[in-house]
Amino acid sequence: GNSVTQMEGPVTLSEEAFLTINCTYTATGYPSLFWYVQYPGEGLQLLLKATKADDKGSNKGFEATYRKETTSFHLEKGSVQVSDSAVYFCALSDQWPQKLVFGQGTRLTINP
Amino acid sequence: DADVTQTPRNRITKTGKRIMLECSQTKGHDRMYWYRQDPGLGLQLIYYSFDVKDINKGEISDGYSVSRQAQAKFSLSLESAIPNQTALYFCATSDPGQSNADTQYFGPGTRLTVL
Numbered sequence: 001g002n003s004v005t006q007m008e009g010p011v012t013l014s015e016e017a018f019l020t021i022n023c024t025y026t027a028t029g030y031p032s033l034f035w036y037v038q039y040p041g042e043g044l045q046l047l048l049k050a051t052k053a054d055d056k057g058s059n060k061g062f063e064a065t066y067r068k069e070t071t072s073f074h075l076e077k078g079s080v081q082v083s084d085s086a087v088y089f090c091a092l093s094d095q096w097p098q099k100l101v102f103g104q105g106t107r108l109t110i111n112p
Numbered sequence: 113d114a115d116v117t118q119t120p121r122n123r124i125t126k127t128g129k130r131i132m133l134e135c136s137q138t139k140g141h142d143r144m145y146w147y148r149q150d151p152g153l154g155l156q157l158i159y160y161s162f163d164v165k166d167i168n169k170g171e172i173s174d175g176y177s178v179s180r181q182a183q184a185k186f187s188l189s190l191e192s193a194i195p196n197q198t199a200l201y202f203c204a205t206s207d208p209g210q211s212n213a214d215t216q217y218f219g220p221g222t223r224l225t226v227l
Contacts, residue, residue, distance in 0.1 A: 004154075032214045043116070043202055043218035044155075051214075089154060093214040097162070098206070099170070100145075100216055102154035 002027045006090050006103035013080055014111050021075040021106050023064075023090035031092040033057075033066050033073040034100070038087040047075075047088070082110045115139045116219035118203050124225045125193050133188045133222050135203030142208060144186040145216060146170075146178060149200040158201075161186055162208070193226040200224075 007022040025033065032051045036044040048057030053068035062077045073090060090103040116137045125131050135144065142163050147155040157170030159178040167180060175197060179187045190197055200223050204216040 006154075034215075036218075041220075043220045044204075045218070046215055049212075049215065097160075097168075098208075098214045099157055099160065100155075100204075102156075104152055104154040 002031065002092060002094060002101045004090050004092055004101055004103035006088075006106050009106040010109060011106060012109045012111065015082055016079045017110075019075070019077040019080045019084075019108070021088055021090075021108070023073045023075065023103060025071050025073065025090075025092050027071075027092055027094065029095055031094050033064070034091040034093065035062070035064055035073070035075050036089040036091060036102075038089065038105070040086070044089065080108075080110050082112055084108060085110045116203060116205055116217055118201075118219040118222050120222060121220065122223045124227065126227050127194055129193050131190045131193055131224070133201055133203075133224070135186045135188070135219055137184050137203075137205045137217075137219075139205055139207070139217060140183070141205035141217070142183065143206040144180065145204040145206075146176075146186070146188045147202045147204065148172065149202060149221075155202065158188065190224075190226075193224075195226045198224060198226045 003026045034049045035047040037047045048059040050057040050066035056065045064075045087105045087107045089105045091100045119134045145160045146158040161167045161180045177189045203219040206216045
């Protein structure tokens, strides 16, 4: 079946550091790939998505590229801020019935 | 006002009690979902509904039941709660008619503790 594996956390960085959170997936067919973010005490929010190979999703300075050859969708940001502290989830959605499968989440803490 | 609301936000109950978690949405979406979040395990799908008459089991439906009372309302019930159902529960919606039909929108969650 479909599955998503994320980089183990927690991750702690200093402000303005470069961020990478690794995500790899196993799926049949051509899934869509997502990064969701969960701020403290809140529900999940869509951060970015990509729907086909070589697509790049981007939002709020975060980027991720759909790499079919390596089955990966790594999240990157060039300069993190304290406000980026949250839990980040990688997920995939198959084409039908479009159910989301989540990775285990990575807790990110940014220190000033 | 939030598009997807969940009540209650926090609940403490005892083993064996029946409990219902409610989800309402104003987004007009046909599809609704219930997930459970446990530390270190991400979110797991409990049930999903593609319209009022279409309800499907997810990965971990045992011990849970659902009711889709209307397009806007989707309730999750624990008939006889047990401690290992202590978790954070999320409701989500999606709209199959849009180009981003695969994107889901989440409520703020209900933290349930079963003693």
